[in-house]
């Protein structure tokens with residue numbers, strides 16, 4: 001439970017924003033213009049289900065339109081409220097600015113527990129919500145482009161895209177009205193894994209910098225690092241999977257809604273994930289130490305803590321007991337402003353949400369571009385690339401034979417070298433590049449300025465600086 005003096009999520013974001021602008025020299029008034037949410041639309045609509053009319057409440061908040069369209073997910077959860085969507089919309093503005101995705105920030109939410117409804121009912125509810133938003137241009141390829149968030153996925157995005165298309169039959173760009181769609185309905189390869197993949201790339205980049213590793217009191221590489229993950233949903237699952245399968249990390253604890261599992265030798269992410277899909281939680285999983293009060297494991301000894309579930313889970317009530325030297329915020333707002341201060345004083349390094357989970361919106365950007373260009377990435381160049389590589393391989397092999405040099409290229413090298421990049425490779429390459437570049441811009445501020453002591457403040461400085469530049473260019 002959070003204590004009474006804990007600010008709301010929206011206030012938390014503003015407090016962090018204020019801490020950063022205090023170090024900037026913005027023209028009077030611009031600071032407030034950037035901080036405030038431009039508009040929040042609340043809709044209450046009825047859907048006849050199970051023989052009666054059910055009324056649902058939904059929101060779409062637009063934080064900043066310095067660039068359009070504005071971008072951000074739609075969340076389905078009973079905890080959705082105006083304060084939360086506004087905080088999340090603000091974070092979207094800063095996130096997009098930091099990773100140079102050319103969007104303003106927005107966010108939506110529907111107060112609903114998706115598990116209470118069957119698929120057919122959810123489709124009717126989603127279509128109706130989409131209708132309400134689309135008719136006010138709160139879903140529109142050039143003005144406001146939603147995406148998945150907690151409780152939604154590609155299925156809901158496909159319904160939204162189809163609903164928009166039905167309402168705009170002559171809009172040739174209608175597919176770009178929403179991202180995170182299934183690949184066969186205008187989506188892009190690698191979008192589902194994107195946020196988790198981005199968390200992995202962020203950690204890989206962090207571990208390329210000795211000075212930064214030392215700042216957290218760590219050493220070495222990602223190999224063998226003990227990682228605790230909270231939330232094995234889309235983001236946490238992919239992050240944990242890639243870090244354990246590709247970087248040698250040990251996932252020592254997994255915290256879910258119904259409890260936590262701990263195994264110092266490392267848990268099998270795929271196996272735990274399959275268990276959760278089948279049983280709805282981690283309770284009863286045959287290995288690891290289960291506790292009902294899973295949040296206790298946030299306080300367990302580890303090298304890296306990945307909160308990938310709800311906001312505010314690290315707050316004034318537990319911050320003092322957090323032992324992880326490095327926290328990467330895969331969720332939005334998992335650390336409250338109060339806890340952030342406590343953790344900073346303890347010397348814990350936090351890789352902030354606006355950077356850490358920006359992989360989702362980055363690949364959404366690629367999807368939107370793909371939809372507008374009406375062509376899959378790699379379609380024009382792939383075979384040409386392969387043909388040019390083949391030329392080199394042929395030439396080298398001919399040279400070796402001619403001069404009787406006696407060497408050959410290994411079949412595995414040839415196979416890898418000759419393969420031209422398809423959409424998935426290009427998406428991953430673009431995401432990796434984005435995560436490296438954004439880290440570089442934060443890191444530079446973090447190390448170059450004596451008054452910036454943490455990555456979050458650095459991230460805000462970079463992001464706000466970019467938004468301010470856009471506003472200035474607009475003549476504000």
Ligand code: GLU
Pocket residue numbers: 071072073074145146147148149150179332357358360361362364
């Ligand atoms: N909901 C995700 C986020 O919070 C993705 C947003 C998007 O792709 O537009 O970043």
